[in-house]
Amino acid sequence: xxxxxxxxxxxxxxxxxxxxxxxxxxxxxxxxxxxxxxxxxxxxxxxxxxxxxxxxxxxxxxxxxxxxxxxxxxxxxxxxxxxxxxxxxxxxxxxxxxxxxxxxxxxxxxxxxxxxxxxxxxxxxxxxxxxxxxxxxxxxxxxxxxxxxxxxxxxxxxxxxxxxxxxxxxxxxxxxxxxxxxxxxxxxxxxxxxxxxxxxxxxxxxxxxxxxxxxxxxxxxxxxxxxxxxxxxxxxxxxxxxxxxxxxxxxxxxxxxxxxxxxxxxxxxxxxxxxxxxxxxxx
Numbered sequence: 001x002x003x004x005x006x007x008x009x010x011x012x013x014x015x016x017x018x019x020x021x022x023x024x025x026x027x028x029x030x031x032x033x034x035x036x037x038x039x040x041x042x043x044x045x046x047x048x049x050x051x052x053x054x055x056x057x058x059x060x061x062x063x064x065x066x067x068x069x070x071x072x073x074x075x076x077x078x079x080x081x082x083x084x085x086x087x088x089x090x091x092x093x094x095x096x097x098x099x100x101x102x103x104x105x106x107x108x109x110x111x112x113x114x115x116x117x118x119x120x121x122x123x124x125x126x127x128x129x130x131x132x133x134x135x136x137x138x139x140x141x142x143x144x145x146x147x148x149x150x151x152x153x154x155x156x157x158x159x160x161x162x163x164x165x166x167x168x169x170x171x172x173x174x175x176x177x178x179x180x181x182x183x184x185x186x187x188x189x190x191x192x193x194x195x196x197x198x199x200x201x202x203x204x205x206x207x208x209x210x211x212x213x214x215x216x217x218x219x220x221x222x223x224x225x226x227x228x229x230x231x232x233x234x235x236x237x238x239x240x241x242x243x244x245x246x247x248x249x250x251x252x253x254x255x256x257x258x259x260x261x262x263x264x265x266x267x268x269x270x271x272x273x274x275x276x277x278x279x280x281x282x283x
Contacts, residue, residue: 071146075135083117083143085150088186090143092119094134099124101132108140109133115140156192157182158199158219162210177204179214194225233269244269259283 070084079096083106092106099122106119111133119132136143158179165174179201181188188196195216208214216223224232233244246267253260260281267277 069146069150071139071142073139076137079134081117081134083146085147087184088147088151088188090117090147092117092132092134094119094132098126099130099132104132106132106134108136108143117143151187151189152183154182155215156188156196158201158214160204160208160210160212160214177208177210178202179204179219182213191225194227195220195223230269230275234273234275237269237271238273241271243271246275253281254279255281 070082072080072082074080077096079094081092081094084091084103090106090108091103092101093103094101101119101122104119104122106117109116109118111118115136117132117134117136119134121129121131124130158181160177161180162175162177165176168174179199181196181201183192185193185196199216199219205214205218222229229246233246237244246269248264248266250262251265253263258281260283262282264280264282265277266280267275269275
């Protein structure tokens, strides 16, 4: 069910989306505020921006309760489905007559060429186990957006936390420090997920103290994702007209005919806009 937004939620969202360049559809009144709203062909909310006084007076007005935080539909086989999202995780409720699932976590997947919601394994009304795969047809992007909108949009940080490691041989308390992320993995943006994989939460900077809040810039020598590094290298190569080395690594040899165990692999960005991996055998 759609829910009434709080004034704080409304203010935050409409200000964040207040882009005058957007030409959004109808004007709706949310908590007493006129807002331009864009909905898809199914009538589900997509985005909005705050309407100016002139726009509000000249546009058709509809009264809404603040948009949707869930999506409901019926599959081709007649199953009633409701999808909601919380902190970056999808939850699905459905009733297919002989089987039903209540608010089960789910993920978008591909199965036999179809986009589906995979809600895991459950039991039907007769007690038989079944895997809950729900076709979403052309709703994948809408569900992805629902999940993204539920994420915390504040930047990911890490707090230094002290913890007990037990008691030493002389009875003294042993403590350690660790980094605790401000979001769960599902709540992170794709960029934050990529960078979080480079953070060792057991390695706390020497000068950090319990309660300190650190960012990627504090914890990583290079706070860029691999994609960002590639893009920067391509820009530099195009600007200078020279190849730019992105990174170097060592890996197992890929040619069994050679007397070689390891290869050196160098990734370079070229002025022509390509990224090439060049392998050198070590004999």
